[in-house]
Amino acid sequence: MIPLRDYRHSSSFPVVTVAIIIINILVFLYQFSLSNTPATENTRQWVRAWQQAGCEIPRALASQLRFSVISAEDEFTFRFGVTPCEITRGTDLPPLVPFTIWLTLLTAMFMHAGFWHILGNMWYLWIFGDNVEDVFGRFGYMLFYLLSGIAAAFAQILTNPNTVIPMVGASGAISGVLGAYFVLFPYGRVLTLVPLFPFFVRLIELPAIFLLGFWFILQFVGGISSPVEGGGVAYWAHAGGFITGALLALLVRRRVRPYYFL
Numbered sequence: 001m002i003p004l005r006d007y008r009h010s011s012s013f014p015v016v017t018v019a020i021i022i023i024n025i026l027v028f029l030y031q032f033s034l035s036n037t038p039a040t041e042n043t044r045q046w047v048r049a050w051q052q053a054g055c056e057i058p059r060a061l062a063s064q065l066r067f068s069v070i071s072a073e074d075e076f077t078f079r080f081g082v083t084p085c086e087i088t089r090g091t092d093l094p095p096l097v098p099f100t101i102w103l104t105l106l107t108a109m110f111m112h113a114g115f116w117h118i119l120g121n122m123w124y125l126w127i128f129g130d131n132v133e134d135v136f137g138r139f140g141y142m143l144f145y146l147l148s149g150i151a152a153a154f155a156q157i158l159t160n161p162n163t164v165i166p167m168v169g170a171s172g173a174i175s176g177v178l179g180a181y182f183v184l185f186p187y188g189r190v191l192t193l194v195p196l197f198p199f200f201v202r203l204i205e206l207p208a209i210f211l212l213g214f215w216f217i218l219q220f221v222g223g224i225s226s227p228v229e230g231g232g233v234a235y236w237a238h239a240g241g242f243i244t245g246a247l248l249a250l251l252v253r254r255r256v257r258p259y260y261f262l
Contacts, residue, residue, distance in 0.1 A: 001211060002193040003127050004203070008185055014130035016138050020145065021122050024170055027110045028118050031073050039075035041095045046078070049093045055085035056162045081166030082108040082153050088161040109149040111168040121170045127190075128181045129174075135184055135252055148176020148245045155240020159223075172237040175219075176245030182212040183249035216242050 043065040050057055064070070079095040082104050086093055092101040112118035133141040152172020181188070186209035195201050216239065223235035 001195075001206075001214065003124070003211060004191045004193055006127055006131070006185075006208070007189045007191070007205075008131050010130040010134040012134065014133045016141050016145070017125060017129035017133050020129075020170075021125060024110050024112065024118060024122060028112050031076060031111065034072040034076055037072040039070045039072050041075055043070060046094045050085065050164050053085065053089060053091055053093060054162075055089070055093075055164045057164055061165065077111065077113075077168055078166055080104055080107040081111060081168040082157070083164055083166045084157040084161050085164045087153075087157055093164070105150050105153050106146065108153065108166070108168050109146070109170050109173050112170070113168055117169060121174050125170070125174050125177060129177050131185060131188075132177050132180045132249075135180075135249075140252070144180070144245070144248055145173050145176065147248065148179075148241045149173030151244035152176065152234075152237040152241030156234045156237035159236050167234055167237065169234070171234065172241035175238045175241030176248070178212050178215065179242035179245030179247075180249035181208055182216075182242075183246045184253060212242075 047057065047062055047065050075095055079097055083093070085091075086101050086104070090101070097104060097107075112121065132144075136144050149170070149172045152175060153167060156167060156172070186207065188208045189205045190208055190211050192204050192206045192211055193201055194204050194206075219235050219238040219242065222233060223239055226232065226235060
């Protein structure tokens with residue numbers, strides 16, 4: 001199911017939501033510009049440093065780093081993405097960041113692994129972010145967004161604390177936005193594209209409590225049915241971000257303006 005729009009108008013222009021989208025797009029364009037440029041670091045050094053730290057390196061990744069020439073985009077991802085091994089051991093492994101390793105919990109929120117990754121994330125943020133920003137206020141919403149993203153990252157780290165595969169993406173923070181919308185506007189109508197058969201789709205207005213509740217169930221099922229090693233979709237980050245956003249929304253739910261269903 002793909003949400004296309006909601007019908008609840010915000011009372012002010014969503015400055016923070018738009019700013020977050022713009023920053024994500026600019027960072028993605030910079031990442032893309034690095035894709036055909038060889039990395040400057042010695043990748044063998046990365047593997048040696050990880051091995052000395054006792055981190056678990058998937059065999060395929062170790063082979064790739066030893067015998068392949070990776071791009072500057074990959075180097076950028078390893079540097080500024082969240083690497084669970086670094087967070088749990090408090091050690092910055094090559095390629096090093098010019099600040100404390102804990103700040104990668106923030107930098108990773110504005111990076112993406114590809115076009116469809118950023119498109120899906122920004123689409124969900126655009127649809128649901130304005131109303132959540134309306135309730136929290138601009139400063140409160142910014143704090144809410146960052147806290148949701150950090151909590152989501154830790155939820156994923158707990159499932160595989162020793163991996164050296166970096167996590168990138170705004171999905172965890174945006175999952176927090178979805179969790180908040182679920183609590184604040186459970187019966188808000190969302191125009192949704194629903195596939196019924198392989199070549200047949202239908203537009204249906206669904207209440208947010210059904211659409212987002214179904215989305216959360218998919219993340220939970222994906223988390224318990226997918227291996228934690230080897231990369232892929234960070235299902236537990238999505239679930240953790242959603243729960244965090246829902247809990248934070250309970251603190252401000254009384255600010256929601258009443259409305260009628262038409």
